[in-house]
Amino acid sequence: MKQKALLIPLVWGITPAVLAAGFQVNEHSASGLGRAFSGEGAVTDNASVLARNPAAMTMFSHAQFSGAISVVDPDINITDTTNNQEMKDVAPMQFVPGAYYLSPINDQWAWGIGLFSNYGVATDYPDASYSGDLAGDTSLVSVSLNPNVAYRINDSFSIGVGVNAVYAHAKLNRHKGILADAVFGGSPSDKLVSMEGTTYAFGWNLGAMYEINENNRFGFSYRSAIDLAFKDGDFSSYDTGISTPADTKADLDVTLPAIWEFSGYHQFASRWAVHYGIQRTEWSDFKELKATSSTCTGGTPPGVCFYKQEDYQDSNRYSLGFTHFLNSDWTLRAGFAYDEQAGKATLSIPDSDRYWYSAGLTYRINDKMTLDAGFTYIDAKSGSFTEKNKLDEELVFTGKSAAYISAIQFNYQFN
Numbered sequence: 001m002k003q004k005a006l007l008i009p010l011v012w013g014i015t016p017a018v019l020a021a022g023f024q025v026n027e028h029s030a031s032g033l034g035r036a037f038s039g040e041g042a043v044t045d046n047a048s049v050l051a052r053n054p055a056a057m058t059m060f061s062h063a064q065f066s067g068a069i070s071v072v073d074p075d076i077n078i079t080d081t082t083n084n085q086e087m088k089d090v091a092p093m094q095f096v097p098g099a100y101y102l103s104p105i106n107d108q109w110a111w112g113i114g115l116f117s118n119y120g121v122a123t124d125y126p127d128a129s130y131s132g133d134l135a136g137d138t139s140l141v142s143v144s145l146n147p148n149v150a151y152r153i154n155d156s157f158s159i160g161v162g163v164n165a166v167y168a169h170a171k172l173n174r175h176k177g178i179l180a181d182a183v184f185g186g187s188p189s190d191k192l193v194s195m196e197g198t199t200y201a202f203g204w205n206l207g208a209m210y211e212i213n214e215n216n217r218f219g220f221s222y223r224s225a226i227d228l229a230f231k232d233g234d235f236s237s238y239d240t241g242i243s244t245p246a247d248t249k250a251d252l253d254v255t256l257p258a259i260w261e262f263s264g265y266h267q268f269a270s271r272w273a274v275h276y277g278i279q280r281t282e283w284s285d286f287k288e289l290k291a292t293s294s295t296c297t298g299g300t301p302p303g304v305c306f307y308k309q310e311d312y313q314d315s316n317r318y319s320l321g322f323t324h325f326l327n328s329d330w331t332l333r334a335g336f337a338y339d340e341q342a343g344k345a346t347l348s349i350p351d352s353d354r355y356w357y358s359a360g361l362t363y364r365i366n367d368k369m370t371l372d373a374g375f376t377y378i379d380a381k382s383g384s385f386t387e388k389n390k391l392d393e394e395l396v397f398t399g400k401s402a403a404y405i406s407a408i409q410f411n412y413q414f415n
Contacts, residue, residue: 023121023349024259024281024342026317027070027096028052030409033374034360035321036335039275041207041219041263043323045331045362046370046411047100050114052261053207053221054148054160057110063103068372068409070096075402076123076350081384082395083130083178090125090135090350103414107152114146118223119256123348127189131397132177133390135347136192140170146205156211164203166226166256171196179390194236201228203256215267225258225285235291235305242298242305250293250305257282273323275335283312283342312343321358331362345385350399353381372409378402 026037029048041053047066049056074091102112120142125135148162174192176184184190207221235250237243243250260280267273289308296305321335337356345351360374380401386394 023119025096025117025120027072027405027407028098028116029066029068030070030360030372030374030407031333031362033070033376033405033407034335034358034372035275035323035333035374036319036337036356036358036376037277038319038321038335038337039219039263039265039277041221041261041277042209042217042265043263043275044265046372046409047102047112048098048114048409050100050102050112050146050148051098051116053209053219053263054112054162054205055150055158055207055209055221056219057102057104057112057148057150057160058108058152058158058209060102060104060110063414064101065412065414066098066100066409068098068407070098070405070407072096073404073406075404077400078125078347078350079398080129080131080395081398082393085130087125087129087135090123092122092124094122102148109152110150112148112150114144114148116144116146117142118144118259121349123350125347127175128177128187129175130178130188131347131387131389131395132175132188133179133192134174134387134395135177136172136174138170138172138348140168142166142168148205150207158209158211160207160209162205164205164223164226166201166203166228167198168200168228169198177389182391191238193238195234197230197233199228199230201226201256215273217265219261219263219265221259221261221263223259225282226256228254228256230254233291235293235296237305243293243296244298245295248293248295248305250291250296252289252291254289255285255287257285271325273325274321275323276320277318279317279319280314281317281342282314284314286310286312286343310343315340315342319356329364331364332359333361334359341381345383345397345399346387347397350385350401352383352399352401355379368413368415370411372407372411374405374407374409376403376405378405 028051044059047064072094098116100114122139124137145165150160203224203226205223211217230252232249263277291305319337324332335358339354358376
């Protein structure tokens with residue numbers, strides 16, 4: 001099967017980059033959102049735990065299904081201080097779905113499957129912005145199909161392992177911007193490059209659960225890096241002379257970084273529990289974006305259609321939350337998280353430190369069905385950053401970002 005590729009500053013997933021370090025997606029469930037995704041690998045309140053720790057499946061005595069939808073409403077405003085131009089609401093509203101099913105096989109074995117996303121972004125700048133060659137619009141929808149199996153070794157220790165099959169579709173446009181007057185002529189809103197593509201890749205994940213007793217446990221999980229090899233992707237240039245012909249094929253390799261996570265859960269009273277987590281993402285594996293083709297004779301050097309070196313470092317996310325079991329029908333939760341900036345901010349990935357403030361609840365409909373709801377406000381650190389355009393001019397930008405996330409979830413237990 002022929003694969004198409006996105007061959008320019010590309011980013012993965014379906015949510016705006018303001019939400020997590022780099023272009024990572026954490027929005028896997030409404031129950032998790034309500035606690036700022038604290039203790040996700042150790043809290044076993046529904047099947048969505050599959051997205052974080054497969055070993056947790058041994059904690060369930062009945063088959064369960066969970067389906068969630070998150071609505072992400074970002075508020076990202078960028079100002080080009082060099083050209084005195086303000087660009088408002090550059091990230092559109094997004095919907096992030098997730099679905100999970102797990103089932104015990106016997107007292108020791110369990111299996112499950114999840115459908116969700118781990119990486120992504122969507123940004124949309126005005127076509128006529130002066131920085132059109134750096135901004136434009138970028139979007140990618142990524143989906144991970146993740147079957148897992150878990151094994152209980154003894155009363156205290158369980159392990160799990162899974163396979164990640166990743167599908168990604170991307171679309172990108174860049175515009176002439178200030179280059180229209182300085183180099184190419186035409187209008188600033190004229191297209192400079194247009195790209196669209198689809199690809200597939202595979203990875204793996206594993207997890208472990210250690211139970212001190214029924215009220216205290218720890219979870220550990222690892223999700224492998226995924227190497228995306230785009231072959232014969234579509235590359236189109238307008239008036240640039242990079243490739244001959246203007247519409248050509250090119251190759252691009254991108255590594256999606258590995259994720260480590262440690263989680264803890266402790267029910268310290270009959271109605272109260274505390275949960276926490278540390279998540280580390282190996283962003284240093286994301287080093288460059290380099291598209292190549294023998295037809296890109298006008299590139300620098302020849303054969304390179306596009307090259308951008310990335311400045312990323314490994315980053316951590318710290319989270320803490322509390323759950324209050326109000327009565328047999330209602331459960332309340334809240335959480336806080338600090339998410340470190342992973343890479344140098346750019347127009348396509350306006351990364352920064354982020355602070356999560358979350359609250360949520362669960363309502364028990366009956367013995368089989370529950371509903372979850374969660375809300376998070378994300379306050380992103382404001383700051384300035386620089387990028388060089390095709391004229392080698394260093395442009396200065398300032399960014400101010402926030403986001404509002406709402407989610408609902410339905411859970412069903414099969415008896």
